[in-house]
Amino acid sequence: MTAVTDPFRLRDPARAEKLARTLRRLAPGRTVKLVHVCGTHEAAIAEHGLRSLLPEGVEVYEGPGCPVCVTSTADINVAVKLALEKDVVLCTFGDMLRVPGSELTLEEARAQGADVRVVLSAADAVRIARENPRKEVVFFAVGFETTAPATAAVLLGSPPHNFSVLCSHKLIPPALEALLRENTAVEGFLAPGHVSVIIGADAYRELARKHRIPVVVGGFEPLDVLYAVALLLKQLRDGRAEVENAYPRAVRPEGNPKAKELMGRAFEVVDAVWRGIGTIPTSGLGIREELSRFDARKKFGVEAGVGMEEPPGCRCPEVIMAKAVPTDCPLFGTACTPLSPVGPCMVGAEGACAIWYKYGERPRL
Numbered sequence: 553m554t555a556v557t558d559p560f561r562l563r564d565p566a567r568a569e570k571l572a573r574t575l576r577r578l579a580p581g582r583t584v585k586l587v588h589v590c591g592t593h594e595a596a597i598a599e600h601g602l603r604s605l606l607p608e609g610v611e612v613y614e615g616p617g618c619p620v621c622v623t624s625t626a627d628i629n630v631a632v633k634l635a636l637e638k639d640v641v642l643c644t645f646g647d648m649l650r651v652p653g654s655e656l657t658l659e660e661a662r663a664q665g666a667d668v669r670v671v672l673s674a675a676d677a678v679r680i681a682r683e684n685p686r687k688e689v690v691f692f693a694v695g696f697e698t699t700a701p702a703t704a705a706v707l708l709g710s711p712p713h714n715f716s717v718l719c720s721h722k723l724i725p726p727a728l729e730a731l732l733r734e735n736t737a738v739e740g741f742l743a744p745g746h747v748s749v750i751i752g753a754d755a756y757r758e759l760a761r762k763h764r765i766p767v768v769v770g771g772f773e774p775l776d777v778l779y780a781v782a783l784l785l786k787q788l789r790d791g792r793a794e795v796e797n798a799y800p801r802a803v804r805p806e807g808n809p810k811a812k813e814l815m816g817r818a819f820e821v822v823d824a825v826w827r828g829i830g831t832i833p834t835s836g837l838g839i840r841e842e843l844s845r846f847d848a849r850k851k852f853g854v855e856a857g858v859g860m861e862e863p864p865g866c867r868c869p870e871v872i873m874a875k876a877v878p879t880d881c882p883l884f885g886t887a888c889t890p891l892s893p894v895g896p897c898m899v900g901a902e903g904a905c906a907i908w909y910k911y912g913e914r915p916r917l
């Protein structure tokens with residue numbers, strides 16, 4: 553097998569058929585649970601019906617790869633509290649508006665008069681701060697290593713005094729380790745392409761060695777996903793536990809040194825609470841002391857409290873930990889839909905429940 557490197561052949565049916573034959577040859581003859589940690593991977597799998605090409609017994613679950621889904625209720629509560637403060641503009645990504653907090657979503661806070669604005673980046677929030685010097689503009693920063701460098705660049709770029717960041721960035725490798733502690737059935741990881749562009753394929757080597765688990769970095773085209781799954785099955789067949797890069801056209805072994813350097817200068821690694829999982833040591837990013845004047849928690853003196861994580865009946869914690877699929881939840885498609893989400897996995901483009909709802913029938917496991 554060779555990596556898919558020619559962008560003009562990424563949707564070649566002949567290559568897809570060849571990969572499907574390879575997958576059938578690699579059929580393990582038993583149940584094998586593989587996990588990816590990226591909503592974009594889940595969308596590619598569901599949209600293109602890729603589960604139908606997997607050998608019998610090969611199951612692919614979405615783990616904690618949706619940044620909206622894993623943002624803790626306590627952090628949502630802090631964001632809502634800040635948004636309701638007088639003369640505060642709360643800026644964040646669109647998917648965050650409808651994630652349930654303990655009492656309100658940001659969208660409901662906006663309906664109560666809060667100035668909540670959707671932005672595409674931290675830089676947009678800085679622009680809003682410059683345009684509104686009499687207001688305090690808070691950027692609610694969520695996401696993994698993919699979005700953290702942009703927040704770091706803004707923090708290091710002398711933003712205006714009326715700008716601050718409510719930082720909820722998280723790191724993927726410690727979450728993979730936490731998942732393995734909780735879910736011993738997992739036998740391989742399809743590592744996320746976007747995150748890996750930043751941290752590099754080498755970032756998973758310790759995980760693979762320590763837990764003797766295969767890790768394959770995969771891209772997002774259907775052939776990328778099939779190729780990465782084939783490499784995982786091949787490792788399992790051969791009794792290997794290595795890191796392989798099936799997305800070399802975007803991911804380098806060392807990642808993006810400049811982005812990593814920005815993150816290192818702006819943030820320190822801290823323990824973080826993941827919705828559905830709990831506290832994972834060294835899995836979050838906090839703003840460094842020398843930049844604390846831009847840390848919204850310190851500026852406004854707000855501390856994260858605790859909050860009920862999920863509404864009764866919602867099985868998001870199990871979905872996030874790859875112990876259940878969306879259709880295992882009795883609320884899926886009935887009480888819980890994208891128009892009236894009950895839990896965070898039904899909100900936004902990267903949540904497993906929202907993706908399964910969007911693409912209709914239950915994708916075969």
Ligand code: SF4
Nearest residue numbers: 867868881888895905
């Ligand atoms: S369908 Fe809704 S209630 Fe059920 S797990 Fe998904 S988000 Fe939670």
